Amino acid sequence: MKEIILNHPMIRHKISILRNEKTSTKEFRELISEIAMVLCYEALRDAKEEEYDVKTPIMATKGTKVNEDNYAFVPILRAGLGMVDGVLKVMPNAKIGHIGLYRNEETLEPVRYYCKLPKNIEKKQVILLDPMLATGGSGSAAISMLKQDGVKDIKFLSIIAAPSGIKKIKKDHPDVQIYCAQLDEKLNDVGYIMPGLGDAGDRIFGTK
Numbered sequence: 001m002k003e004i005i006l007n008h009p010m011i012r013h014k015i016s017i018l019r020n021e022k023t024s025t026k027e028f029r030e031l032i033s034e035i036a037m038v039l040c041y042e043a044l045r046d047a048k049e050e051e052y053d054v055k056t057p058i059m060a061t062k063g064t065k066v067n068e069d070n071y072a073f074v075p076i077l078r079a080g081l082g083m084v085d086g087v088l089k090v091m092p093n094a095k096i097g098h099i100g101l102y103r104n105e106e107t108l109e110p111v112r113y114y115c116k117l118p119k120n121i122e123k124k125q126v127i128l129l130d131p132m133l134a135t136g137g138s139g140s141a142a143i144s145m146l147k148q149d150g151v152k153d154i155k156f157l158s159i160i161a162a163p164s165g166i167k168k169i170k171k172d173h174p175d176v177q178i179y180c181a182q183l184d185e186k187l188n189d190v191g192y193i194m195p196g197l198g199d200a201g202d203r204i205f206g207t208k
């Protein structure tokens, strides 16, 4: 499945502000949330619609609705939490699960520390959230955890991805559609995306 990359001048404009090391925590959070909202609209482009009757002040017509019960958002802690506000603007009634993973700084291997998913998750489409897709280790491990719980329909939303991360998700989970706002060049020798935006979790939560 080919990854979908938002190719839009205003998204590049906003990602350039995210990249700037001088951008405040407040503005960083707001932009992560806004770009997540745009990614979510894109990911729901194929959502199933049901018709219903609507009466406008002028005449009777048909409206459509999407059954929000069929969806769940799952942020990968911590940085994925920064995307939750934005996606909830698109679908405010979706359920939310949490997967806790961090990268071991030496091996870059993901370490699991938390998993709490909504009930009946296996019947829902799960939209997994993580702003950074670097080696792809965390994303791939999170998808495996969802699949272990029976989830069959998964989409992965990231703000910045490196080619290595996309390659790993596509190899480990070819059924998962990836959406990203910007594709960057490569990783540096300690696994950070170049040019990237630094450590997304630290910048969202102001921890460094």
Ligand code: PRP
Pocket: 076, 077, 078, 079, 080, 101, 102, 103, 104, 108, 110, 130, 131, 132, 133, 134, 135, 136, 137, 138, 139, 165, 191, 199, 200, 201, 202
């Ligand atoms: C970051 C990021 C991803 C992961 C990406 O999390 O939010 O989860 O690294 O790297 P990968 O593709 O190489 O696995 P981090 O481990 O820094 O944890 P945090 O969100 O708690 O800061």
Ligand code: URA
Pocket: 079, 132, 134, 191, 192, 193, 194, 196, 197, 198, 199, 200, 201
């Ligand atoms: N995690 C981040 O937060 N940033 C990167 O560049 C890579 C992994």
